Amino acid sequence: MRLNSAFVSIFSFVSTVLSGHLREKDRSWFPTNGTSDGVQYNDQIACAFWERTDGPSITFATATFNALAPSGQHGYAVWVRIDNNEMCPDSWLIAGIVAFVTNNSETIYKAWYEWGKEGPYYSDVTVTPKDVIRAGVTALSPTSSAIMIKNLNSGQVNIHYLNSTRSLCGQGVSWGVFLDHVDDPIPFDTVTITNASAYGPLGSTYKAEGANKMEIKQDNKTVTSVETEGSTITIRHVYE
Numbered sequence: 706m707r708l709n710s711a712f713v714s715i716f717s718f719v720s721t722v723l724s725g726h727l728r729e730k731d732r733s734w735f736p737t738n739g740t741s742d743g744v745q746y747n748d749q750i751a752c753a754f755w756e757r758t759d760g761p762s763i764t765f766a767t768a769t770f771n772a773l774a775p776s777g778q779h780g781y782a783v784w785v786r787i788d789n790n791e792m793c794p795d796s797w798l799i800a801g802i803v804a805f806v807t808n809n810s811e812t813i814y815k816a817w818y819e820w821g822k823e824g825p826y827y828s829d830v831t832v833t834p835k836d837v838i839r840a841g842v843t844a845l846s847p848t849s850s851a852i853m854i855k856n857l858n859s860g861q862v863n864i865h866y867l868n869s870t871r872s873l874c875g876q877g878v879s880w881g882v883f884l885d886h887v888d889d890p891i892p893f894d895t896v897t898i899t900n901a902s903a904y905g906p907l908g909s910t911y912k913a914e915g916a917n918k919m920e921i922k923q924d925n926k927t928v929t930s931v932e933t934e935g936s937t938i939t940i941r942h943v944y945e
């Protein structure tokens with residue numbers, strides 16, 4: 706199980722926006738070992754994920770994100786992603802939105818996508834606080850992709866075609882939240898990801914329900930919970 710490097714890249718992205726330079730780029734995002742309830746823990750990521758080891762089976766993944774509402778000075782990102790797992794540690798296709806609060810208390814929203822460490826690229830799709838954004842990533846082949854980002858409120862849509870020499874394996878899908886900084890206070894009460902699903906060439910279907918979970922733990926306390934039902938993932942700030 707390996708869910709690490711994509712998040713370095715998201716982190717770099719957010720950091721670049723915030724401060725104009727990269728920070729803590731080499732940090733490793735290996736999760737701690739799972740527990741008896743099957744949940745894995747991380748200090749920066751909460752997500753639902755599926756992984757396979759029996760050959761390419763995921764070629765399309767999608768999710769719909771409600772507008773983010775970051776609190777304090779703390780940003781976060783939500784995303785849908787193929788790969789970045791044991792079989793494909795250095796390759797992944799990801800799209801999502803990020804929001805953070807500037808020092809002037811202005812909240813900035815961006816839609817973005819990337820392939821492995823190529824990118825992140827900004828989408829032209831405008832995101833505002835009331836919006837609902839749908840993102841979809843498609844592996845057209847192991848080395849070519851189409852990324853769709855659509856603002857369901859405004860109807861604005863972009864489809865980006867991206868090729869890479871980092872072949873995808875099509876063996877993992879995840880949907881989740883990433884904090885701007887390790888040990889940030891959790892900058893949300895509830896994040897809801899809907900329509901979370903993924904499909905493969907042979908008719909395989911993956912929904913949020915039944916997926917593995919990764920929750921955020923800080924100072925040995927679980928600070929987010931992850932619940933799945935149907936194609937909906939609910940990530941909550943847990944107050945102890």
Ligand SMILES: *[C@@H]1O[C@H](CO)[C@@H](O)[C@H](O)[C@H]1NC(C)=O
Nearest residue numbers: 706735736737738739740745
């Ligand atoms: C995690 O699990 C592996 C395999 O069971 C074990 O070798 C390793 O020591 C564990 N790591 C920690 C930090 O508990």
Ligand SMILES: *[C@@H]1O[C@H](CO)[C@@H](O)[C@H](O)[C@H]1NC(C)=O
Nearest residue numbers: 722723724725778807808809
């Ligand atoms: C925002 O405030 C922090 C802490 O006061 C400071 O380190 C940072 O440089 C500021 N960022 C900008 C873009 O002014």
Ligand SMILES: *[C@@H]1O[C@H](CO)[C@@H](O)[C@H](O)[C@H]1NC(C)=O
Nearest residue numbers: 846848849850866867868869
């Ligand atoms: C990606 O590769 C495919 C197949 O070689 C090619 O048809 C397509 O034009 C390429 N797309 C881009 C954006 O380079």
Ligand SMILES: *[C@@H]1O[C@H](CO)[C@@H](O)[C@H](O)[C@H]1NC(C)=O
Nearest residue numbers: 767768769839857899900902
């Ligand atoms: C949910 O996903 C399906 C495709 O899997 C798509 O047809 C539908 O429009 C999506 N709905 C929303 C609200 O994003």
Ligand SMILES: *[C@@H]1O[C@H](CO)[C@@H](O)[C@H](O)[C@H]1NC(C)=O
Nearest residue numbers: 737740922923924925926927
């Ligand atoms: C966290 O919990 C583990 C296991 O209960 C314990 O060994 C460790 O000392 C704790 N760490 C902190 C920082 O409290």
